[in-house]
Amino acid sequence: MDCNTKDVPIQFLLWQILNAQRQKAIQWLENVDMKPGQAGCLFILSKYGTLSQKEIAEKLGVKPPSMTVLLRKLEKKNFVIRMQDENDQRISRIYLTEEGKAYIDQIKEMMREMDREMFEGILPEEKMLFRRLLIQIRENLISKEGLQDYEAQMKKECISDWSR
Template sequence: MSYNHDESLNYIFVQLTHLYFLRTHSLLDKIGLYPGQPPLLFKLEKNNGLSQKELADALSVKPSTITMMIKRMEKNELIRREQDEKDQRVSRIFITNLGLEKTKQLRELNEELEKEYTADFTQEEKILLRRFFIQMRDNLKVGYNMNKKGRCDLDEKG
């Protein structure tokens, strides 16, 4: 059997991730968010008052990236920044009521998107698909170059 690129799992997976990326961006645009912002909002919803460094580490982004994200999100009143009471050199980041409202909208969008991409799937097929995705993720983790700490960055974030 000869290799057919257009029918390969790799090609279909690339198409799938590209379409997921485009669809996600269009849904985020509806509620006025950028792609990097949902993980930050969810992280603050769970652990409000993290420092910029803690956020950068938790999201596996550079400090300069988190600084730009915070400035934009602060301007849009999704978060607020306060100096740490004990160490004035540290800024603590807090989610605002508007930010909390956006997390609620994000959950609704995620449910809508999941219904969209699993339309016509049985419950059993959804369970199998989830198991396959987890196995694929775990398989790729094994092949992924481990960072200096000897672990994959996804180990803590799922």
């Protein structure tokens, strides 16, 4: 980097870190022929169990036609199966297959590896302090006017069991 790092705004450093992390994740997913939305779908199913196509689309924030394409690709890979709802034949329920569950474990391992890379050379107590500071910053931001809905949504959708 050409400029003095002490002069770089923290927001820009955070953006760079998030962007680098996202690029690494996309690269890893591409190496195993997976798109981020597909991985997100698998995570949602691992968290909530069986959901309708519409429910998954809402949680991913995608339009139903995009969801149809995404699910077809996951079905082709045998990561999910579709079955008619027992009570309402108009609704298809999406289930995670054993292969899908195993793939989730691979994604979790990739996330753990990325965590190890990110915190290489950082002491455990420094990592704990960093986490505490990030939580405080997040709380500062979402406690401001107009972000309460975001806070509620974030807590509702938080996938905190990725390390299991």
